[in-house]
Amino acid sequence: MSAAATLPVVGALNSTERNVLIGLAVFFGLLFVSMLAGVIQPRYLFFLLSLAGMYVLLTMGLNVQWGYAGLINFSVAAFWGIGAYCAALVTASNSPLGLELHPVFGLVAAVVVSALVAVLIGIPTLRLREDYLAIATLGLAEVVRLLILNEEQWTNGSAGVSGIPRLFEGLPFDSVIRNFYVVLGLIVVVYLFLRRVHQSPWGRVLRTIRADEDLAEALGKDTYAFKMQAFVLGSVIMAAAGVFYVHLNLYLGPDDLEPIQTFYVWIAVILGGTGSNRGAMIGGLTVVAILEGTRFLNTAVIPAGVDVAPLRLLFVGLLIILVIRYREEGLLPPQHELVAGGVADEKGGGPDE
Amino acid sequence: MSERLEMQIDGADLDKDDPVLEVSGLKKSFGGLVATDDASLQVERATITGMIGPNGAGKSTLFNLISGFYEADEGSVTVNGTEVTGKEPHEIAREGLVRTFQTPRKLEGMTVREAMMVGPQHQTGESVLPLWLSPSSVAEEERRNLERAEELLELFEIDHLATEMATEVSGGQLKLIEMARAILSEPDVLLLDEPVAGVNPTLAKNLAGFIRELNEERDLTFLIIEHDMGFIMELADPIIVLDQGRVLMEADPETVRNDQRVIDAYLGGAE
Numbered sequence: 001m002s003a004a005a006t007l008p009v010v011g012a013l014n015s016t017e018r019n020v021l022i023g024l025a026v027f028f029g030l031l032f033v034s035m036l037a038g039v040i041q042p043r044y045l046f047f048l049l050s051l052a053g054m055y056v057l058l059t060m061g062l063n064v065q066w067g068y069a070g071l072i073n074f075s076v077a078a079f080w081g082i083g084a085y086c087a088a089l090v091t092a093s094n095s096p097l098g099l100e101l102h103p104v105f106g107l108v109a110a111v112v113v114s115a116l117v118a119v120l121i122g123i124p125t126l127r128l129r130e131d132y133l134a135i136a137t138l139g140l141a142e143v144v145r146l147l148i149l150n151e152e153q154w155t156n157g158s159a160g161v162s163g164i165p166r167l168f169e170g171l172p173f174d175s176v177i178r179n180f181y182v183v184l185g186l187i188v189v190v191y192l193f194l195r196r197v198h199q200s201p202w203g204r205v206l207r208t209i210r211a212d213e214d215l216a217e218a219l220g221k222d223t224y225a226f227k228m229q230a231f232v233l234g235s236v237i238m239a240a241a242g243v244f245y246v247h248l249n250l251y252l253g254p255d256d257l258e259p260i261q262t263f264y265v266w267i268a269v270i271l272g273g274t275g276s277n278r279g280a281m282i283g284g285l286t287v288v289a290i291l292e293g294t295r296f297l298n299t300a301v302i303p304a305g306v307d308v309a310p311l312r313l314l315f316v317g318l319l320i321i322l323v324i325r326y327r328e329e330g331l332l333p334p335q336h337e338l339v340a341g342g343v344a345d346e347k348g349g350g351p352d353e
Numbered sequence: 354m355s356e357r358l359e360m361q362i363d364g365a366d367l368d369k370d371d372p373v374l375e376v377s378g379l380k381k382s383f384g385g386l387v388a389t390d391d392a393s394l395q396v397e398r399a400t401i402t403g404m405i406g407p408n409g410a411g412k413s414t415l416f417n418l419i420s421g422f423y424e425a426d427e428g429s430v431t432v433n434g435t436e437v438t439g440k441e442p443h444e445i446a447r448e449g450l451v452r453t454f455q456t457p458r459k460l461e462g463m464t465v466r467e468a469m470m471v472g473p474q475h476q477t478g479e480s481v482l483p484l485w486l487s488p489s490s491v492a493e494e495e496r497r498n499l500e501r502a503e504e505l506l507e508l509f510e511i512d513h514l515a516t517e518m519a520t521e522v523s524g525g526q527l528k529l530i531e532m533a534r535a536i537l538s539e540p541d542v543l544l545l546d547e548p549v550a551g552v553n554p555t556l557a558k559n560l561a562g563f564i565r566e567l568n569e570e571r572d573l574t575f576l577i578i579e580h581d582m583g584f585i586m587e588l589a590d591p592i593i594v595l596d597q598g599r600v601l602m603e604a605d606p607e608t609v610r611n612d613q614r615v616i617d618a619y620l621g622g623a624e
Contacts, residue, residue, distance in 0.1 A: 201478035208471045212458040219538050220446035220474040275462065334462060
């Protein structure tokens with residue numbers, strides 16, 4: 001994702017940032033060469049990059065919840081699915097709702113419904129210890145998936161929803177290029193928004209809550225309200241990723257909401273660096289690179305007759321072990337000094353990791 | 354001390370003679386164990402009040418009850434004339450009662466200076482909307498708070514730690530940071546839970562000096578639990594003695610020191 005490569009480059013780079021940047025350059029260089037060599041079709045490459053962009057959005061969403069506030073959300077797939085189904089059902093031609101509205105309405109519906117569900121789940125659980133949210137969201141993920149699977153009159157059930165319109169139909173670019181720019185734009189907007197709130201006193205309170213909720217309470221911070229805000233914000237970002245996905249993939253079925261999707265996003269957050277917006281981008285990209293890249297190993301590198309694609313989970317697991325062993329804080333951990341408006345920087349700043 | 358740091362007592366119309374903290378008939382049991390039994394006490398404004406008692410006397414439980422971390426079975430707590438019984442800890446903090454913890458809390462991933470900045474209450478930038486609608490006022494407030502944080506770090510003689518990670522300073526320094534941060538939240542009454550436990554004697558002496566200074570110059574009220582008798586007897590007046598969840602007596606240090614009931618309580622022979 002070129003956004004990941006260019007956005008965070010502000011001021012001098014430390015060695016971690018340099019390494020990540022070099023890694024990204026090599027990665028995109030390889031992709032470019034593979035495209036020229038015909039290993040990967042340009043259209044498919046852009047599709048994959050858009051898919052990676054969607055994972056980046058999901059990862060940034062979960063990072064708000066887990067990375068900022070320490071909220072354990074095991075229903076990433078559900079919030080993503082709520083967003084995706086809202087968009088699909090409101091806009092698709094074969095939707096049982098028969099609305100066929102403009103994608104903007106799909107986005108609005110996704111934001112409203114996901115926020116509402118987040119609040120409803122948050123009310124009983126966010127006042128309790130963090131494990132209760134984990135359990136409740138684990139349940140929610142299954143409830144949402146089973147509801148979608150079984151409420152055929154609303155969702156088409158296992159047949160799924162197709163006939164979903166593409167985004168920005170009128171524009172003269174190819175649809176894969178359009179999708180790529182849309183997700184790039186979304187990432188830029190979400191990243192800039194999150195960077196601001198994370199560095200702000202709001203983000204500081206969330207980080208305090210993550211470290212020690214009692215301390216935040218003792219200092220007069222309404223931790224329940226802060227946690228609720230982080231939970232809703234993260235869930236809405238996940239839903240937006242879902243909206244983008246249906247207009248990219250043009251088909252959506254209940255299988256897309258399998259719990260494994262949630263854990264891919266968790267892996268991305270941990271790989272990238274918990275609490276780091278930039279790390280979330282790198283993490284999302286890395287997970288997609290492994291999941292999708294293993295397909296190409298078959299055709300490009302590995303001799304015929306050996307299929308490595310089924311081993312993709314093994315690769316993900318291996319990478320996690322390596323990262324946790326050698327880079328405990330993830331590939332690109334959060335900056336260590338986050339004071340709003342760059343006040344600290346003016347005064348000399350701290351270690352800017 | 355700069356004017357910026359000067360404290361204002363919230364609600365200047367309050368009668369200065371009213372106690373800043375009033376506890377009456379507090380009860381709390383855990384299963385069959387009565388941890389706090391009909392505890393009543395008053396903390397007068399601008400005093401340094403000590404709270405002592407043998408292990409298990411219910412000092413920390415009482416702190417947790419007063420600050421809202423435990424819910425009392427019976428009784429009431431009043432801060433600045435406002436009844437706060439049953440309120441959430443953050444609501445009680447907003448009424449002007451702020452506490453520290455026996456084990457200093459570490460803020461992972463934050464520098465000392467940043468950890469200090471969590472202290473001030475009602476920060477504009479703690480709501481998401483003003484970040485976008487009035488970024489300049491948020492930045493201005495941040496600058497002000499940062500300045501105050503740095504002044505306090507200087508006062509506590511730990512300004513050299515400002516850019517250290519909050520997880521990497523010593524336990525004693527952490528206690529100082531915790532107290533400095535609590536002061537940034539501008540409380541009327543500050544509850545310190547064993548401020549010098551695990552702190553070296555020199556630092557403890559400094560701490561006593563800071564507490565006295567803050568008390569004299571800003572009329573800040575302290576309620577301090579402490580096991581170090583030398584420290585608390587020299588610093589606090591009056592002293593409240595707890596035993597078996599009850600207030601055994603309240604008096605000046607000299608009286609407390611010579612009271613047979615206190616000696617018995619500490620020797621475990623209260624019966």
